[in-house]
Amino acid sequence: MLALTLYLFAAAPVFAIASLINATLQPSQISMGESAELTITSSGSSMGPVALPEVAGLEFRVIGQSHRIEIINGAMLVTTALIVRVTPKAVGIFTIPGITPKSEPLVLRVNPEGSGNSSVLGNLNGSGKSPAGVRADGIRLTADGSAFVRLILPKRDFYVGESIPVDIEMGMRNGFVTSLNGLPTLTGADFTLNNLSHQPERVPKLIDGKEFTLLTWHSLLAAVKPGKFSLSVESPLTVRIRTRPQRESLLEDSLGDPFMQNFFGATVPKDITVASPPAELTVLSLPSEGRPPQFSGAVGSFKIASDLSATTAAAGDPLTLRMQVSGAGNFDRVDSAMLQRLDTWKTYPPKSSFKPSDPAGYNGEKTFEQPLIASQPGVQTLPGVTFSYFDPSTRRYETARSPPLAVTISPSLADTSSSASASSVTAAAATGTGTPANSPGLRPDHVAAAGEAGQNSLIPLYLQPRFLAIPSLLSLAFAGGWLGLRRRASASIDPRDGRDRVVTKATQRAVMTLQAAARAGSAILFFNAARSALLGTVGVGLDAESDEIRQLFALADEANYSGQQPTTTEFERWIEIVRRRLLNGQPP
Amino acid sequence: MIGRTPLAILGLALALMACPIREAKADQPRYSAAALYNLGNSYARAGKPGLAVLNYERASLLAPNDPDLDANLRFVRASSHLPSDSTGRFSRAVTMANATVVSWLGVAGVVVLGASLLLGSVSSRRRWMRRAVTVMGVALVGFTVCHGVVLWRTLHAAVVVTNATQVRVSPVPMGDPLFTLPEAETVQIAAEHANFVLIQTAAGKTGWVSRANIVPVVPSKNLP
Numbered sequence: 099m100l101a102l103t104l105y106l107f108a109a110a111p112v113f114a115i116a117s118l119i120n121a122t123l124q125p126s127q128i129s130m131g132e133s134a135e136l137t138i139t140s141s142g143s144s145m146g147p148v149a150l151p152e153v154a155g156l157e158f159r160v161i162g163q164s165h166r167i168e169i170i171n172g173a174m175l176v177t178t179a180l181i182v183r184v185t186p187k188a189v190g191i192f193t194i195p196g197i198t199p200k201s202e203p204l205v206l207r208v209n210p211e212g213s214g215n216s217s218v219l220g221n222l223n224g225s226g227k228s229p230a231g232v233r234a235d236g237i238r239l240t241a242d243g244s245a246f247v248r249l250i251l252p253k254r255d256f257y258v259g260e261s262i263p264v265d266i267e268m269g270m271r272n273g274f275v276t277s278l279n280g281l282p283t284l285t286g287a288d289f290t291l292n293n294l295s296h297q298p299e300r301v302p303k304l305i306d307g308k309e310f311t312l313l314t315w316h317s318l319l320a321a322v323k324p325g326k327f328s329l330s331v332e333s334p335l336t337v338r339i340r341t342r343p344q345r346e347s348l349l350e351d352s353l354g355d356p357f358m359q360n361f362f363g364a365t366v367p368k369d370i371t372v373a374s375p376p377a378e379l380t381v382l383s384l385p386s387e388g389r390p391p392q393f394s395g396a397v398g399s400f401k402i403a404s405d406l407s408a409t410t411a412a413a414g415d416p417l418t419l420r421m422q423v424s425g426a427g428n429f430d431r432v433d434s435a436m437l438q439r440l441d442t443w444k445t446y447p448p449k450s451s452f453k454p455s456d457p458a459g460y461n462g463e464k465t466f467e468q469p470l471i472a473s474q475p476g477v478q479t480l481p482g483v484t485f486s487y488f489d490p491s492t493r494r495y496e497t498a499r500s501p502p503l504a505v506t507i508s509p510s511l512a513d514t515s516s517s518a519s520a521s522s523v524t525a526a527a528a529t530g531t532g533t534p535a536n537s538p539g540l541r542p543d544h545v546a547a548a549g550e551a552g553q554n555s556l557i558p559l560y561l562q563p564r565f566l567a568i569p570s571l572l573s574l575a576f577a578g579g580w581l582g583l584r585r586r587a588s589a590s591i592d593p594r595d596g597r598d599r600v601v602t603k604a605t606q607r608a609v610m611t612l613q614a615a616a617r618a619g620s621a622i623l624f625f626n627a628a629r630s631a632l633l634g635t636v637g638v639g640l641d642a643e644s645d646e647i648r649q650l651f652a653l654a655d656e657a658n659y660s661g662q663q664p665t666t667t668e669f670e671r672w673i674e675i676v677r678r679r680l681l682n683g684q685p686p
Numbered sequence: 687m688i689g690r691t692p693l694a695i696l697g698l699a700l701a702l703m704a705c706p707i708r709e710a711k712a713d714q715p716r717y718s719a720a721a722l723y724n725l726g727n728s729y730a731r732a733g734k735p736g737l738a739v740l741n742y743e744r745a746s747l748l749a750p751n752d753p754d755l756d757a758n759l760r761f762v763r764a765s766s767h768l769p770s771d772s773t774g775r776f777s778r779a780v781t782m783a784n785a786t787v788v789s790w791l792g793v794a795g796v797v798v799l800g801a802s803l804l805l806g807s808v809s810s811r812r813r814w815m816r817r818a819v820t821v822m823g824v825a826l827v828g829f830t831v832c833h834g835v836v837l838w839r840t841l842h843a844a845v846v847v848t849n850a851t852q853v854r855v856s857p858v859p860m861g862d863p864l865f866t867l868p869e870a871e872t873v874q875i876a877a878e879h880a881n882f883v884l885i886q887t888a889a890g891k892t893g894w895v896s897r898a899n900i901v902p903v904v905p906s907k908n909l910p
Contacts, residue, residue, distance in 0.1 A: 412848075414881070414898030416859040446859055469859035471881075539761050541754040543727050544720040552718035556747050556904045558785030558837060560792055560830055569796040576800025583807040 121197045123204040124306030136182040137307035145178045155188040244274035244337045247374045260397040261428035262319040269310040279334040292318040316458045321381040332373040338365035396487035398427015404500035424463040436468040444471040472507040605680040616669035625654035719749035735766045735870035736847035766870040788833045795826025844900040853893035857882035864893040
C-alpha cells in the first residue's frame with residue numbers, strides 16, 4: 099500500500115461539510131491540564147466548510163488538516179482529516195454536539211488534575227504506563243497504543259467436537275507496527291484452531307481518531323474436552339519505540355500523523371507479543387441419551403438429499419448412489435457408510451468430497467458417492483439413506499432421512515448376447531427369414547444349408563483336449579512301431595559280425611607285431627609272437643592243426659636254440675599265413 | 687511286424703476318430719456360421735454395433751472366407767467410426783480354411799509323417815519318395831500350428847457391447863477412469879479378476895473393464 103500524506107494548515111474556522119463525514123474524540127476521558135483530540139474525517143480530496151461546535155467550558159482549536167491518498171490495487175482512496183484540539187477549562191462531563199445533523203453527540207469527561215485517570219493520549223504524550231483496560235468494544239490496546247488483537251466468539255455454550263466459527267481481529271496502528279511476525283495462536287491447549295489463511299481480510303479502521311489497519315482471520319475452533327475455559331489469542335509483531343521522552347515529542351504527536359512523528363522523533367524497532375483479552379466459555383459433553391448407533395460425531399445443523407446416477411441400468415452395471423449433506427457444522431466429522439448388505443445389490447464403501455461455501459469451511463456441502471451393482475433384473479427400490487447428527491440449538495440428536503429410490507434393472511447385455519446366440523441356432527432368424535434385409539450397405543442374410551448341424555464350440559478342434567488325444571495316440575503308435583522295427587532289425591543281424599570285428603582288430607595288432615619283429619630281423623621275437631597269436635586264435639575256435647602251423651611252431655622252438663635267420667621273403671610268407679589263419683580260422 | 691502295443695495304440699486312436707467327438711451336450715449351445723451371421727445382421731439393423739461385431743467375429747471363426755461376412759463386418763465397424771482389422775497376406779493364407787478342416791489336416795500330417803518313418807525303417811528302397819512324404823507330413827503339421835498361432839489373438843479377443851465404456855486403472859468400480867472405449871471396438875483380454883477384465887486395445891492402451899461391458903468372442907470356458 100502506498101500512502102502519501104500531505105499537511106495543510108488552515109486558519110479558517112469554518113469549513114464546508116462533506117457528504118461522508120465522521121468525527122471521533124480521543125480520548126473520551128482526560129484530566130484537567132490535558133487535551134483531547136477531535137478528528138473530523140471526510141472522504142474526498144477536499145473538505146467543505148465545517149462549523150466547529152461551541153460548548154461552554156471547552157475550547158476548540160484547529161491544529162491541522164491532512165490529506166491521505168492510498169492506492170490499493172490501482173484504485174485511489176483519498177480522505178481528508180481535520181484535527182481539532184479540545185482543551186477543557188473546567189472539570190465535568192461535556193457533550194459535544196454532532197458535526198452533522200445525523201451525527202451522534204460525543205461525550206468528554208474531564209477529571210480533576212492529578213486524579214490518576216490516565217488516557218491513551220496521555221500515555222502517548224509521555225507517561226509510558228499501561229493503557230487503559232478493555233474497552234467496551236472488546237479492544238485492549240498495547241501499552242503504546244500501537245496494536246491490539248481480539249477474539250470474537252459466539253455467545254453461547256459449546257459442545258465437545260463442535261466446530262465454533264471464530265473471528266480473530268488484529269489492529270495495527272499505521273506507522274507504528276512495522277511487521278507481523280507470525281499468525282495468531284491460541285494460548286491454551288484445550289482447543290484446536292483450524293489453519294488460518296495467510297491472506298486475511300484487510301480494512302482500514304479509525305480507533306480513537308488513530309488510523310489502524312484491521313486484519314481479520316476467519317477460522318473454526320474446537321474443544322477437545324468439557325469444562326470452563328479462559329481462552330485468548332496472541333500474535334508476535336514488531337513496533338517502533340521512541341528513543342526520546344514522549345513529553346518532548348508533544349509537537350509530533352499533536353500533529354497526529356505517524357510520518358511526521360517518525361520524522362521528528364527518533365524510534366527503534368522492538369519485537370512484542372500482543373494478546374487478546376481472555377474470553378470465558380463453557381464446553382459441554384455430548385449427551386449419551388438418545389445417541390443413534392450410526393452417529394459419527396457430527397455437530398451442527400444439517401439436511402440431506404440423495405439421488406442415483408441413472409434410473410435404468412443393466413444387471414452388472416455399476417450405479418452411483420449420491421448423498422448430499424449440506425448445512426453448517428463440523429464437516430470433518432460428517433461421515434456415513436450409506437447402504438450396506440442389500441440382498442440383490444453389491445455395495446462398495448462410499449467416497450466423499452466436501453465443497454465449502456465459506457473460507458473457514460463451516461458452511462458447505464459434503465457429497466458421498468457409493469458404487470452399487472445390481473445382480474438381478476427388474477424394478478428395484480433402494481432404501482433411503484439416513485444421517486445422524488447432534489443439533490446444538492435443539493440440544494438433541496437428529497436423524498435426517500432421504501426418500502427411497504426406484505431403479506429399473508434390465509438383464510445384462512452379456513447374458514442377452516449368449517442367450518441370443520444359443521437360441522439363434524433354433525430360431526427362425528437363423529434361416530434368414532426372420533429379419534428383412536432393409537439396411538443400406540448391409541449385405542442380406544444367409545439361408546442356412548439344410549441339415550447343417552452346427553458346432554458345439556467355437557474353439558478349434560485342435561485345441562480341444564478330446565481331439566488332441568487322436569494325434570497324440572497316433573504319434574505314440576508310430577513311435578512305438580518305429581522302435582519295434584528298429585529292435586527287430588537289430589536282432590536279425592549275424593551274431594558273428596561282432597566276433598569278426600574283434601578278430602580283425604586282433605589280427606591287425608598281431609600282423610603289426612610280426613612286421614616290427616621282421617624289420618628288426620629277430621627270428622626269436624617273430625616266431626614267438628606268431629606262436630602266441632595263433633595259440634590265441636586256436637583258443638577262439640581252431641580245431642585242427644595244419645602243417646604250416648606245426649612247422650611254424652617247430653621253427654619257433656628251433657629259433658630259440660639254432661639262431662637260424664629267415665629271409666625277408668620267408669618273413670612275409672609267414673606273416674601272410676598267420677594273418678589268414680587268424681582271419682578265417684582255416685588253413686590258407 | 688510292428689508289435690502289439692503300437693497296434694493297440696493305433697487302434698485306440700482310430701476308435702477315437704470314429705467316435706462322435708462333435709456330439710453336443712444337451713445344455714451346450716450350438717454354433718452355426720449362417721445363424722451367427724444373421725444374428726449379427728439383426729443386431730446391426732437394431733442399432734447395436736457391439737453385438738453385431740461380436741456375432742460377425744464368431745461367424746468368421748466358422749466361415750473365415752465368407753465375403754458377405756467380411757463386408758458386413760467392415761460396414762458396421764465403419765459405421766461406428768472404427769478402423770477395420772488389416773490382416774496380412776500370411777494370416778489370410780493360413781486362415782483360409784476353417785479350424786475344423788485344419789484340425790483334421792494336422793491329424794493327416796501326423797499319420798503321413800509316422801507312415802514315412804515306419805516305411806523308412808522297413809525298406810531302404812524309393813528313398814526320394816519317402817522324403818517327399820515326410821516333407822508333406824511336416825508341412826501339414828506346420829500348417830496346423832501356424833493356424834493356431836494366427837487364430838490365438840481372435841480366441842482371446844472381446845468386443846465392447848456398451849457405449850462409452852469406462853476403462854479403469856484398477857479392477858474395482860470406484861477405480862479412477864483412464865479412458866473410454868467406443869462400442870464395437872475389439873480388444874484383447876490379458877487377465878481377469880473378479881468382475882473385471884484387463885484389456886489391451888489395438889493402440890496398446892491397457893486398463894480394467896467390467897465384464898458387463900465386453901463379451902469374449904470365444905466364451906472363455908475351456909479356452910486354453
